[in-house]
Amino acid sequence: MKTKSTLLVMVALVGFFTNAQNQEKCSEDLQLFAQYSKSKEFNEAYKYLQPLRSNCPKINKAIYLYGEYVLLNKIDNAATPEEKVAFVNDLNVLYTEHDLNYPDNNKGNTLKKGMNLFDNNVGxxxxxxxxxxxxxxxxxxxxxxxxxxxxxxxxxxxxYENGTKGIELQQVFDKYDEITEKLELEEKGLSDDLDILLNKIENNEELSDKENRIKEKNEYNLEQFSTVKGSMDSKIVMLSTCDKLIPFYQKSFEEKKTDVLWLKRAAERLEIKECDSDPLFTKISEQLHRLNPTAESAYLLGVAAQRAGNTSKALEYFNQSAELFTDGTKKAKVYYKIATMFGKSNKSQARSYAKKALSAKPSFGQSYMLIAQLYASSANECGSSPFDKRAVYWLCAQYANKAAAVDPALKATANRQAASYNASAPSKTDIFNENKGGQRVSFNCWIGESITVPSL
Structure with missing residues (x-):
């Protein structure tokens, strides 16, 4: 009996020391693996990756965080197509192992697995x-x-287009709406952060290096999201022409007339595709407002009233919508809509609503572009001489430059427009002949602003 107990103790001790040795080996391997990964010596790091995954998968999440970069490097530098496929598949196994050993890691590994296959044309x-x-x-x-x-x-x-999955047109629209809503959610987060930084710049506060990096990153990502939305619209444009949408929604209206989400999405799509002159749009918008009166439904009724030529009713609904919206981006879009309504009839009112849009959303560059256009259209009305009239274009260029500075999606267009405005402004020769360099030119028309003439 005593011998048996002694034997069990010896076995336990051997197991203990073996585990201790294994743990020590794992710690050493992890340290070297991390060191090589940080210094981008990925081939050396790879020698330690596989043993760590096999022998001590839960020792540290660095196995998976650094391991991703190691395997991505292996994919990029694979010697043969077969070797590349093997590394692509192994990376997906690594993502699976990461989720297994560190659940709730928030690294989006399922998404990464899909894009890993797609980017490398595997599977x-x-x-x-x-x-x-x-x-x-x-x-x-x-x-x-x-x-x-x-x-x-x-x-x-x-x-859907292949017709092999039984997907119907409504499902395509639903998917478009779901993804668009996700894009807008991501854009909102980025632009809200950007607005904070733009307000600091507007108040002459200097951004830290970190804030400048955030600003550049957010501007880049906003530009990417804008491109994706444009590409999605191009993809779906042939499926959502008015001659297809109107009968499609007309057929479903009776069945869906109590479905608030369906009504909202149908009305928004008809408006986006400029099918809102059809009575069906008004019918859907009124039903939506009846069931669930919101800022969105008030906006859609405003569109319907505008299409019907009832401008005062449209303004009533739009203002109501803007006041109800708590989201800065949505509020800005409604104010901008009102600004465009006043564009020709009352330029001062148009500018006022464009500025309201900017108060709600400082990065809403379309408002700066609209103000520039309003000023450009008034060039002949403002200024007491041909020189002063053309000087308005410098002011227009300033507003276009502001649009480029705050709205990444408008940057290229706004820069082109600013260049066009500057080209219409007085030349250096004009400045010399008029002896106006460095002087202030005031525009005493409805614009009520001034500009400093460039010095020669």
């Missing part, structure tokens, strides 16, 4: 779509890649 389109679909439905918060959102939509539309 079938169905495999890619299924992974992206799972990620979108179960890990939406981490589905933030502009490219992935477009890929997800494109693959779904392709399935």
């Amino acid at each position: 079938s389109k169905d495999e890619v779509y299924n992974l992206l679909d799972t990620a979108f439905k179960t890990d939406n918060a981490n589905f933030t890649s502009a490219k992935a959102l477009y890929t997800y939509f494109e693959l779904f539309v392709n399935q």
Whole structure:
């Protein structure tokens, strides 16, 4: 009996020391693995990656965070197509292991698996779509890649067009709406952060290096999201012409007339596609407002009233909508809509509403562009001499430059417009002949602003 007990103790001690040795080896391997990964010596790091995954998968999450970069490097530098496929598949296994050993890691690994296959043309389109679909439905918060959102939509539309999955047109519209709502949610987060920084700049506060990096990153990502929305619109444009949408929604109205979400999306799509002159749009908008009066439904009724030529009623609904909206972006869009309504009839009112849009959303560059256009259209009305009249274009260029500075999606267009305005302004020769360099030119018309003439 004593011998048996002694033997058990010895076995336990051997196991203890073996585990201790293994743990020590794992710690050493992890340290070297991290060191090589940080210094981008990925081939050396790879020698330690596989043993760490096999022998001590839970020792540290660095295995998976650094391991991703190691395997991405292996994919980029694979010697043969077969070797590349093997590394692509192994990276997806690593993503799975990460989720298994560190659940709730918030790294979007299901999304990464789908895009890994797609970017490297490995596996079938169905495999890619299924992974992206799972990620979108179960890990939406981490589905933030502009490219992935477009890929997800494109693959779904392709399935509809192929006619092999039994997908109906309504499902395509629903998917478009879901992804668009996600894009707008991501844009809102980025632009809200950007607005804070733009307000600091407006108040002559200097941004820190970190804030400048955030500003540049947000501007880049906003530009990417804008491109994706444009590409999605191009993809769906042939499926959503008025001659297709109106009978499609007319057929479904009786069945869906108590479905608030269906009514909202149908009205918004008809408005976006400029099908809002059809009585069906008014019918849907009124039903939506009856069931669920909101800022959105008030806006849609405003559109219907505007289309019917009832400007005063349209303004009443639009102002009501803007006041009800708490989201700065949506509020700005409504104020901008009102500004465009006043564009020709009352330029001062148009500018007033454009500035309201900017108060609600400082990065709403379209308002700066509109003000520039309003000023340009008044060039002949403002100024006591030909020189002063053309000097208005310098002011226009300033507003276009502001649009480029605050709104990444408008940057290229705004820069082109600013260049055009500057080209219409007085030349250096004109400044010399008029002896106006460095002087202030005031515009005492409705504009009520002034500009400093460039010094020669």
